[in-house]
Amino acid sequence: MNSNRNSKVVLARQPVNRHCEPSDFCIEDGEIPYPDEGQVLVRTGFLSLDPYMRTRMSPIGTYVAHVEVGEVMVGEVIGEVIQSRHKEFSVGDVVLARSGWQQFAALPIEDISRVDTTVAPPSCYLGILGIPGMTAYYGLLEVARPVKGDTVLVPAAAGAVGHIVGQIAKRCGCRVIGSTSSQVKADFVTAELGFDACIDYRGKNVDDLSAEIAELCPQGIDIYYDSVGGDLHDAAMLNIAINARIVIVGAIARSSRMEQPDIGRRWTRELLNKRARMEGFLVLDYADRVNEFHQTMSAWMSDGTMSYREHIVDGIESAPKAFIDMLAGGNIGKQLVRVG
Amino acid sequence: MNSNRNSKVVLARQPVNRHCEPSDFCIEDGEIPYPDEGQVLVRTGFLSLDPYMRTRMSPIGTYVAHVEVGEVMVGEVIGEVIQSRHKEFSVGDVVLARSGWQQFAALPIEDISRVDTTVAPPSCYLGILGIPGMTAYYGLLEVARPVKGDTVLVPAAAGAVGHIVGQIAKRCGCRVIGSTSSQVKADFVTAELGFDACIDYRGKNVDDLSAEIAELCPQGIDIYYDSVGGDLHDAAMLNIAINARIVIVGAIARSSRMEQPDIGRRWTRELLNKRARMEGFLVLDYADRVNEFHQTMSAWMSDGTMSYREHIVDGIESAPKAFIDMLAGGNIGKQLVRVG
Known part of the structure; x- marks a missing residue:
């Protein structure tokens, strides 16, 4: 070059x-x-x-x-x-x-x-202190609003946003279950980041995933930080707890089909039965709160509690x-x- | 007998x-x-x-x-x-x-x-001061949280809940569009209750309904009080405004199919793009606030502002x-x- x-x-x-x-x-x-x-x-x-x-x-x-x-x-x-x-x-x-x-x-x-x-x-400033970190931070804290004892499911758990979401949720006193596509990534989030468990979703259909979530989260999922969509979305919706919050941050599982309507099972009855909330989040709405985010996140990095x-x-x-x-x-x- | x-x-x-x-x-x-x-x-x-x-x-x-x-x-x-x-x-x-x-x-x-x-x-006490009235009141005020100037779409607008929802929304300074299945009912909600307009949904498909909503609500729908589901749900979701709130209260349009999964177009991308919130509501969660509701609603009835x-x-x-x-x-x- x-x-x-x-x-x-x-x-x-x-x-x-x-x-x-x-x-x-x-x-x-x-x-x-x-x-x-x-x-x-x-x-x-x-x-x-x-x-x-x-x-x-x-x-x-x-x-x-x-x-x-x-x-x-x-x-x-x-x-x-x-x-x-x-x-x-x-x-x-x-x-x-x-x-x-x-x-x-x-x-x-x-x-x-x-x-x-x-x-x-x-x-x-492109990751933990950038858009991915801020997406994790405000999407979880302002939209999902975790409280101590909540069970949080984090797809793409080893990804740029997911591995921060899980750590913030742990700081909030939540039980955190990840989902990833390899054992190496699952080990990373459990052994290195302190997630409580991690699903390896490869080769599993909605029923398999739902059964695994049900076993790992017998009281249901309180927060689903949904950056992925796809089968895990459906499996999560089959396991939401009363007053669950589903934050819609992305739909990477649909990246090869994003130009067509998303046809599938709809979950309005589950939202009703569980009085649950599904809410879209775009980090650009929080642009004027970047300083607040930088201060908190850099403090967490400095004290060694955020990997x-x-x-x-x-x-x-x-x-x-x-x-x-x-x-x-x-x-x-x-x-x-x-x-x- | x-x-x-x-x-x-x-x-x-x-x-x-x-x-x-x-x-x-x-x-x-x-x-x-x-x-x-x-x-x-x-x-x-x-x-x-x-x-x-x-x-x-x-x-x-x-x-x-x-x-x-x-x-x-x-x-x-x-x-x-x-x-x-x-x-x-x-x-x-x-x-x-x-x-x-x-x-x-x-x-x-x-x-x-x-x-x-x-x-x-x-x-x-079975209607406006009962479960339907309380469903209208808390579902709209506590979940949808209308603000002055919001555009509110109310399906089943002449029904037990809908005709109350629309009137409360008008009190909040909202623009209220109803949807009903007859001209008589449409006239009732516009002429007698003060709704700004009413759609007669008979014989219309999702595209027709969406086009009609788009015409009536050029800035989009801020609140969709969804007691119905079905085609109007889809047409509404095609027209949500930024930060829209969709309150899921029921799904009467699905009453002949309620035992099967609801397969159809899913709206997670629209929730994301519009940073919108879809939330289930059950009035039983507000049982301990019945007195507050009775006081307010009976005052509105007494002063003649609530039909x-x-x-x-x-x-x-x-x-x-x-x-x-x-x-x-x-x-x-x-x-x-x-x-x-």
């Missing part, structure tokens, strides 16, 4: 009702942009890969605009200011930037924010495969691409 | 995955019971017919036990104490009793409560047909059987 050029990943094709493929992406090589007056030039250090990006690749309507074919894939990065044409930023500043899957970007200052590297390593895991691949050209692998559950912890 | 006998309606057969039929019920004639020490004998004046009774006829599991074949149908009545073997009750007391579809019942005092007939006519409608048929033997008609939407207002 030419070090004087800007390598970037653009959307070559929108996947519709199928899994993402490497050929949906295209690596392009362009000029390093020159910042306009009031802008800064950022060199990407780490690129964050997140499940929400699958939704942005799709033509379906959602809460934000999708990426058009030929556009750079959207995403957050941690980078360094290497040229500044704005008085508030200096060369060398480490910033969080919404610059997408590329090595360099010239950005207005509305799209960047300085991060405090004395609190945590820069990459943390954090990253899954790093190297090179911007690795991003498509890493993204596809992540959608299939190949990562443990926060998926990052080291670009710098 | 022999006036010295106790006519009662018992369950002859459990309807499963079909509509109720008259032959599911059997009129039986028995002895007038004699109250034990500590009990009272109540003569039924009015019997309440409510959609929840359909669920109690079914073998499916729910939040309360079902009625067994051969048992008297469950239900609330307003009656008069005609014999008392408990010092707290006297002959002539007007009471609300859980005595079911029959003319007389000997009851322990836990199953009865005296009603204040100076506040409202006795039958009101109330009853739909009365005569004779205990009319109850099965009236119940079946009510499930099909034949009533305007609270369905009652005058038994006395």
